[in-house]
Structure formats: C-alpha cells, structure tokens
Amino acid sequence: MITTKDNITQIIETNGYVIVKNILSANEIKRLRETVRNYFLLQGVPFASGLTQPNAAVQVPDVNWIFYHPKILAVMSELLGQNNIMFTSHCDIHSRTLSAWHKDDGLTVMEGGYFGYPTYNEEACKVYKVAIYLQDHDNNKGGLTVRKGSHELPKIDDGEEFYIPTKAGDIIVFDVRLTHTGQRDIIPYPSWQKPNQLLQKALNKIFKIPPDQSKKHLKNIYDKLFGERLSIFFTYGLPNEYTKSFAMNNMKRQLEQSKNTNIFLSPESRQQFINNNVILAEDYFSDLVNET
Numbered sequence: 001m002i003t004t005k006d007n008i009t010q011i012i013e014t015n016g017y018v019i020v021k022n023i024l025s026a027n028e029i030k031r032l033r034e035t036v037r038n039y040f041l042l043q044g045v046p047f048a049s050g051l052t053q054p055n056a057a058v059q060v061p062d063v064n065w066i067f068y069h070p071k072i073l074a075v076m077s078e079l080l081g082q083n084n085i086m087f088t089s090h091c092d093i094h095s096r097t098l099s100a101w102h103k104d105d106g107l108t109v110m111e112g113g114y115f116g117y118p119t120y121n122e123e124a125c126k127v128y129k130v131a132i133y134l135q136d137h138d139n140n141k142g143g144l145t146v147r148k149g150s151h152e153l154p155k156i157d158d159g160e161e162f163y164i165p166t167k168a169g170d171i172i173v174f175d176v177r178l179t180h181t182g183q184r185d186i187i188p189y190p191s192w193q194k195p196n197q198l199l200q201k202a203l204n205k206i207f208k209i210p211p212d213q214s215k216k217h218l219k220n221i222y223d224k225l226f227g228e229r230l231s232i233f234f235t236y237g238l239p240n241e242y243t244k245s246f247a248m249n250n251m252k253r254q255l256e257q258s259k260n261t262n263i264f265l266s267p268e269s270r271q272q273f274i275n276n277n278v279i280l281a282e283d284y285f286s287d288l289v290n291e292t
C-alpha cells in the first residue's frame with residue numbers, strides 16, 4: 001500500500017503501520033550504510049545469525065542525525081497528531097540478522113512488558129517505531145512482514161499477514177504493539193523454501209558440519225552474493241506516561257543485551273533534539289540511574 005501524507009495518521013491507527021515512500025535520498029542511505037557497516041566491522045552483539053547493536057542512540061552517535069532529520073520529524077509529528085513528541089532513546093541497528101514473529105511491547109522480554117501491563121485497548125498509548133532498511137526489499141521477502149491491525153490484538157497469530165515491499169529511502173512506521181517479523185528464511189524468496197532446506201542438507205553432508213553451522217555457512221554465502229542486509233530502528237511517542245515507561249524499560253533491555261551502562265545521549269545530540277523541540281525521555285531516566 002503506497003500512501004499520501006494526508007491519510008497516514010488514519011492508516012497507522014487502523015492497520016498499526018504505515019509506509020512513507022522516498023523520505024531519504026540516495027546519499028543519505030549511502031551515508032547510513034557506511035556508518036552502520038563500519039561500526040559492525042569491529043563491534044556489535046551476535047544475534048539471530050547476524051550482529052545487532054542495542055542502545056545505538058548512545059553507542060553509535062554517528063547515526064543520530066537520522067533521529068532529527070526534518071522529514072522524519074515531520075512524519076512523526078503528523079502521525080502522533082501534535083508537534084510535541086518524545087524521543088525514547090531507543091535505537092537498534094542490525095546487520096544480517098534473521099527474525100521471527102514478535103511484538104516490540106516487551107511482553108516476551110519482561111513481566112508486564114515495557115508498559116507495565118498489556119495496553120492493547122488504550123488509545124493514549126502511542127509509541128511508534130521507525131524502521132529503515134538500507135537496501136531494497138521490493139523483490140525479496142527480506143524486509144518487514146506485519147499482521148494488519150495486530151497492535152490491538154494480544155495473540156501473536158491474529159491479523160492478516162502482509163509483506164511490505166520497500167525501496168532504500170522509504171521508511172515504515174509501526175505501533176510497537178504490532179506483530180511483525182524481519183527476514184525469516186536464509187534466502188528470502190518464498191520459492192526457495194525447499195531449495196533452502198536441500199542446500200542446507202547438502203552442506204551438512206558435504207562438509208560434515210552440524211545443522212546450525214551449515215545454516216551459518218549458507219547465510220554467509222547468501223550475504224556475500226546479495227550484499228549485507230542493514231537496518232535501523234528507533235522510537236518516538238506521545239509525551240506521556242506510556243512513552244516514558246516504554247523508554248525506561250526498553251532501555252533496561254538495551255543495557256542488558258549490550259552489556260553496557262551508558263544511558264544518556266551525547267551533549268551534541270541532546271542539543272539537536274532540543275533545537276528541534278523534541279522532548280527527551282532520558283530526562284525521566286533518573287530512576288534507572290539509581291538502579292544501575
């Protein structure tokens with residue numbers, strides 16, 4: 001579904017996600033790819049057959065310009081229905097990771113989830129994640145697949161499945177309660193499902209390697225042939241208790257996953273957000289400081 005700006009607010013409220021085309025230029029995508037790629041040459045946390053970096057807003061300040069990119073701020077203000085919006089300090093960057101169906105409300109991560117309890121029926125709970133894939137995914141199934149309307153449905157199997165074809169430069173914004181998944185298969189073409197398994201079996205046999213290892217080899221071959229799959233995810237919300245709670249608890253998850261304790265944005269990033277009238281969830285992180 002390709003959308004115009006006039007109806008994006010209604011679409012995200014109904015479907016739980018929206019695609020906004022052509023937000024970033026080819027140069028901006030190139031710059032982000034270089035930053036993310038170079039970062040993962042030496043750093044990152046092994047995750048789902050690839051590398052991830054949670055808390056990237058703090059750990060990888062070179063990506064921060066994307067958070068206050070004028071077009072992204074305009075989209076987020078439009079979607080949230082007001083100029084006052086809050087940045088949660090959530091940002092994960094990924095390289096070559098695989099994924100499975102999940103929600104980003106934290107209910108599978110901690111007791112009560114990031115909001116403290118399930119919020120599927122609560123209208124004031126508006127926490128929206130931006131997904132930026134740094135390559136085209138319109139000819140494969142390596143981008144984002146969602147379940148329509150599932151931001152209002154607690155069960156992970158509920159809601160019609162829809163694959164979102166994106167070009168580098170497009171962004172997807174989704175409600176963090178939406179059920180979604182990234183690339184599930186090593187070779188992300190549905191017709192390759194059988195060959196995927198056969199290839200893996202052949203690798204097991206030829207090289208006498210255990211199945212999880214062969215999966216890794218197969219994935220390396222695919223990545224080499226088709227290029228690295230890189231992505232950036234970050235989250236804004238209405239400046240209210242839901243967003244603050246999401247931000248604080250999600251920060252706990254990010255610290256746990258990255259084995260780190262830095263929670264504050266750099267003074268430069270802070271200033272940029274302030275210049276753009278963005279409210280910062282980190283201003284409410286004092287409880288976290290006392291805990292860590």
Ligand SMILES: O=C(O)CCC(=O)C(=O)O
Pocket residue numbers: 092094097098099104143144180181182183231233
């Ligand atoms: O792997 C992907 O593309 C999806 C990542 C994701 O769902 C997340 O970071 O929460």
Ligand SMILES: [Fe+2]
Pocket residue numbers: 102103104180
């Ligand atoms: Fe997710």
